[in-house]
Amino acid sequence: MNLRVGTDDVRSQLRHPMKFARGLGSAKHGVDHWWVQRVTAAALIVLGLWFLITVLSLLHADYAVARAAVAKPWNALLLILFVVTAFWHAVLGLQVVIEDYVHTRWKEVVLLVAIKFLAVLGALAGVLAVLRIALGV
Amino acid sequence: MADTQRPLSPHIQVYRWQVQMVSSILHRATGIALAIGTVLVVWGILALASGEAAFVQFRTCIGSPLGLILLLGWSWALSYHLCNGIRHLVQDTGAGYAIPQFVRSSWLSVIGSVVLTVVIWAFVLIGGAA
Numbered sequence: 038m039n040l041r042v043g044t045d046d047v048r049s050q051l052r053h054p055m056k057f058a059r060g061l062g063s064a065k066h067g068v069d070h071w072w073v074q075r076v077t078a079a080a081l082i083v084l085g086l087w088f089l090i091t092v093l094s095l096l097h098a099d100y101a102v103a104r105a106a107v108a109k110p111w112n113a114l115l116l117i118l119f120v121v122t123a124f125w126h127a128v129l130g131l132q133v134v135i136e137d138y139v140h141t142r143w144k145e146v147v148l149l150v151a152i153k154f155l156a157v158l159g160a161l162a163g164v165l166a167v168l169r170i171a172l173g174v
Numbered sequence: 175m176a177d178t179q180r181p182l183s184p185h186i187q188v189y190r191w192q193v194q195m196v197s198s199i200l201h202r203a204t205g206i207a208l209a210i211g212t213v214l215v216v217w218g219i220l221a222l223a224s225g226e227a228a229f230v231q232f233r234t235c236i237g238s239p240l241g242l243i244l245l246l247g248w249s250w251a252l253s254y255h256l257c258n259g260i261r262h263l264v265q266d267t268g269a270g271y272a273i274p275q276f277v278r279s280s281w282l283s284v285i286g287s288v289v290l291t292v293v294i295w296a297f298v299l300i301g302g303a304a
Contacts, residue, residue: 075263075266078259078262078263079263081259082256082259082260085252085256086256088215089252089294093294093297093298093301096298096301097301100222100226100229100230103222103229104222104229107219107222116219120212120215120216120219123208123212123215124212127205127208127209127212130202130205130206130209131205131206131209134202134205134206159212159213159216162216162220163215163216163219163220166216166219166220166222166223167219167223169223170219170222170223
């Protein structure tokens with residue numbers, strides 16, 4: 038904090054340093070958003086390429102073959118990771134887009150909550166479906 | 175507080191298009207497209223879990239002319255967001271910010287995405303014969 042601000046001014050000397058920090062400082066989130074966006078991005082390089090190759094390898098697979106492929110433990114695990122990471126990364130990205138372009142506060146908040154609900158719904162539906170395939174239920 | 179005296183951000187209609195700007199806009203646009211594309215992925219997995227009838231319906235939909243056009247778009251969006259995403263991760267280390275490097279890496283993302291898309295669909299077409 039810059040404590041030199043107006044030190045010659047008597048009123049400034051009487052003001053507690055907290056006065057300058059309150060309302061301007063940390064929102065207690067720091068670089069979380071930025072960092073998680075990068076970590077999920079790095080994970081999605083690997084998971085996205087794996088997903089692409091897996092889909093291409095199953096291009097002409099019939100139902101039984103495709104289901105058996107997803108049921109393999111490693112494929113099931115990676116598919117769950119891909120779905121969860123993709124939705125997570127998507128929500129972080131969409132959040133920034135909404136914050137940048139939606140200037141009516143209530144619409145912004147509604148959209149921010151809506152994308153989170155939809156992402157959790159989509160991710161859980163995907164994970165549950167993979168588990169059903171993997172466990173054969 | 176908006177200071178109306180200062181110049182506003184250059185509007186795209188009066189701003190000379192440059193590849194750095196295109197690569198940035200495309201990253202957002204493809205990101206939004208891919209977010210919507212996750213729904214398709216979940217649809218596919220749900221169909222696979224539900225049974226053969228649902229899976230055949232899913233395949234028929236994505237194999238239709240409209241489905242293939244959307245898949246072409248999504249495959250390019252994925253390719254672009256992947257290439258440019260790697261570029262941004264490299265830039266996050268502080269590298270590549272000199273203007274010539276920045277322009278070069280922008281072109282690399284655009285060209286790389288087209289190459290990757292062509293590779294994907296070449297594989298599909300060759301695999302289609304087998």
